[in-house]
Structure formats: C-alpha cells, structure tokens
Amino acid sequence: MSKQGVILLNLGSPDSTEVSDVRKYLREFLMDGRVLDAPYPIRWFLVNCLILPTRPRESAEAYSEVWLDEGSPLIVTSRQQQAALAEKIDIPVGLGMRYGNPSTPDALKELLDQGVDDLFIIPMYPHYAMSSYETAVVALMDAAREMKPDLKTTLLPPFYQEPGYIDAMVERAMPSLKDGDFDKLVFSFHGIPQRHLVKGDPSHSHCLTTHDCCNTCHPAHATCYRHQCAMTVEKFVAAAKIPKDKYMITFQSRLGREPWLHPYTDKALEQLPKDGHKKVKVMCPAFTADCLETLEEIAMRGRESFLESGGEAFEQIPCLNELPAFIDFLASKVKDWQNGAYETAHATPPAYVAQK
Known part of the structure; x- marks a missing residue:
C-alpha cells in the first residue's frame, strides 16, 4: 500500500x-x-x-x-x-x-x-x-x-483564480479596506522580463503582440504570468467590490536594464501622490508569505518613497502567511x-x- x-x-x-x-x-x-x-x-x-x-x-x-x-x-x-x-x-x-x-x-x-x-x-x-x-x-x-x-x-x-485563494485574500484584506479610506489599492506583483512572456508563449505569436492580449482567450494563458496576475485581480476586486478607479496593477523587483513587465511599482508609488492619490494600500498577491520583497521593498522603501513624494498614508497589507x-x-x-x-x-x- x-x-x-x-x-x-x-x-x-x-x-x-x-x-x-x-x-x-x-x-x-x-x-x-x-x-x-x-x-x-x-x-x-x-x-x-x-x-x-x-x-x-x-x-x-x-x-x-x-x-x-x-x-x-x-x-x-x-x-x-x-x-x-x-x-x-x-x-x-x-x-x-x-x-x-x-x-x-x-x-x-x-x-x-x-x-x-x-x-x-x-x-x-x-x-x-x-x-x-x-x-x-x-x-x-x-x-x-x-x-x-x-x-x-x-x-x-x-491557483491564481481558485475561489478558496481569492476568498482568503479578501478575508486578509478586508480589515484594511472595509472603510474605503484609501485613494488607490495597488496590486504589486513580482516582475519578470517581458522576454519571459514571449518565450513562454507556445505559439510565439500572442503574448505582448496586442494591447489586450491578456484579455483575449488563448492557449498561451496557461503559462502566461501577466494574464494570471490580471485574473487574480479581476476575481479579487469583484469579490471585494472595489471600484475600477480605485485600484491598479504594478510589477516590482526588476533587475537590469531590459524591459520588464510594467508599470513599475517604484515609479507608480512616486507618481501616485502627484496625481492626487495621497492614501494608498498595497497588496502583493504573487507572494503567499511575507519576505524581503514585501517587508523591505514595499513596506519600508516603498512607503518611504511614497511619503517623500507627497503621500499621506501608506499600508502594505500582509500576505496570506498562516491565515x-x-x-x-x-x-x-x-x-x-x-x-x-x-x-x-x-x-x-x-x-x-x-x-x-
């Protein structure tokens, strides 16, 4: 047996x-x-x-x-x-x-x-x-x-769009979101080079070829990181009832000079206060456990950059951890x-x- x-x-x-x-x-x-x-x-x-x-x-x-x-x-x-x-x-x-x-x-x-x-x-x-x-x-x-x-x-x-995963994220985030006292909810995913998307596209003719490739049904989505990130956010905001104008997707932790998935989180956090978004909360759905990228890159450096750019309130919502x-x-x-x-x-x- x-x-x-x-x-x-x-x-x-x-x-x-x-x-x-x-x-x-x-x-x-x-x-x-x-x-x-x-x-x-x-x-x-x-x-x-x-x-x-x-x-x-x-x-x-x-x-x-x-x-x-x-x-x-x-x-x-x-x-x-x-x-x-x-x-x-x-x-x-x-x-x-x-x-x-x-x-x-x-x-x-x-x-x-x-x-x-x-x-x-x-x-x-x-x-x-x-x-x-x-x-x-x-x-x-x-x-x-x-x-x-x-x-x-x-x-x-x-499991990027599994109901149990989405429900757990909503449960984790709602204490921070339920009062609606934020201008923008930033979903910061770990970045990857754009080249990786193209390399992982089995057809080599879909990913990054059009502006809305992630929303156009295609077999490449089975291994398309950007599409799967977008689907996570789509499911989350529907479940948490977050208005479209109150959230955005960004990508962090880039390395080197070649193009990575964008918009870049660090640049977005610098720009948001200038656009009138003074209260920001950040979630990192690509991570199931808090780590250097969430605790130091976002909660420390990201917060400092946001506040120095004119922001007033910043919160990194914890990862799922042992929820x-x-x-x-x-x-x-x-x-x-x-x-x-x-x-x-x-x-x-x-x-x-x-x-x-």
Whole structure:
C-alpha cells in the first residue's frame, strides 16, 4: 500500500544576513537558467563579475532590516504554514526551498525516509512563471529522478483564480479596506522580463503582440504570468467590490536594464501622490508569505518613497502567511488530490528550454 505525502515549495532565503551567506544564496539564485536565461558564459560573467562584487552587501543590509530572531521571515512563515497544514491532514508535510535551506533535495529525502512513495507537490506560487513556479518544480523532479525514479508525483496547478485563494485574500484584506479610506489599492506583483512572456508563449505569436492580449482567450494563458496576475485581480476586486478607479496593477523587483513587465511599482508609488492619490494600500498577491520583497521593498522603501513624494498614508497589507482560511484552502487541495481530482500526468509542467 502506498504512503502519501505533501511537499510545499518556495523560493528560499540566505542562511543569515552575513555577506558571505547572502553571496552564496544570490549566486545559486542568479545562476539558475530559468531566472537569468542568458547562455551560461554570459550568465556566469554577469553574475560573478557585475552583480556579486557589490550586490551581496546591499542585499545583506536589506535582509538585516527584516530579519527575525528566529531567522528569515520567509523561512519562519513557511515553517508555520507547514505546521498548520500538517495539523489539518493526516500525512507528512515537507518544506523545500528552491535556493538555500531547507533545500528541496533535503526535504524530499526526509519524506522518502518516512516511506512516502506518492507525493503531492504544492508550489506556493499562485501564478505560473519560469523563474518561480517552473524552476521550483523542475528542481524537485530532478531530485526525485535521482533519489526515487518510481516516485508517484502529482502537481497542484497554479491557483491564481481558485475561489478558496481569492476568498482568503479578501478575508486578509478586508480589515484594511472595509472603510474605503484609501485613494488607490495597488496590486504589486513580482516582475519578470517581458522576454519571459514571449518565450513562454507556445505559439510565439500572442503574448505582448496586442494591447489586450491578456484579455483575449488563448492557449498561451496557461503559462502566461501577466494574464494570471490580471485574473487574480479581476476575481479579487469583484469579490471585494472595489471600484475600477480605485485600484491598479504594478510589477516590482526588476533587475537590469531590459524591459520588464510594467508599470513599475517604484515609479507608480512616486507618481501616485502627484496625481492626487495621497492614501494608498498595497497588496502583493504573487507572494503567499511575507519576505524581503514585501517587508523591505514595499513596506519600508516603498512607503518611504511614497511619503517623500507627497503621500499621506501608506499600508502594505500582509500576505496570506498562516491565515487559517489559506491553510484550509491548501488542505482542501490535498483532499481533492486524495479523491483523484488531479491526474499524475500533470506532474511535469510545460518546461521552457533553459540555457545551460
């Protein structure tokens, strides 16, 4: 008889705020061909000669602003999510990070050592992107092929418009939104290069070819990050009854000089007060756990930039974290899997060809 298990996957974090640990983490992260998808020699030069000489110290300072006594906010919250889900279901729950610790191979080994031979994979990314959802899943599959080639695996698809996910976000946000005392609700998603959208379009003829490509039905939407972000917002504002003139979508955390998805969050936060929007609230739906990008980039630097530009009130609405409604949603997906809702053939996502 098979033994079932669940694994949660997320991005990861340095082991500490020491520059050496941050440098190690950034090297692993940026050398991933699904993050920087340039040919290996170019990627190696960019990372080792242009980024790592200065970026680790800057990032270490940023991490130190949000670091908890227990460690990285992302890891601490992810452990809490893991524990909360384990209380809801009667099978083992593992936690693996794509970069850093606890590593995906180590998390998989712990589950295999417990006898797990039927694994449900939950990427903690609501939206599909090659630099997040895909790379985390591919890394797990690589580890599984090496450790247990006959492991039965089933993958939870992106849940960007699942009612349970949307309802949990509404529940999280409503204490901040119910009085309507804000000029603009900003949905800030993690950015990706525009090139990634085109690369992920199986037809190579839809994404970014027209102004409303995300609203035109097309098979590319199955792996289109921008479309899925837009659908999350559409479902949320309908459920929360947010007027169209009171919200906007932006993208944060860009790297380098090439075009990324826009409008850019930092530029928007500088412009909003000038346009008369003095009270702003920000949500980050691409993140299911608060981390450096939400706590430091948005809640600290974003707030400072907004206020310096003439803003009067700024609030970053927390991510779902260990919100019971979100944990209940994850538990419901596990039960759906146990009832046969997902086919094991869905275990490998449509992978893009990463430059080696």
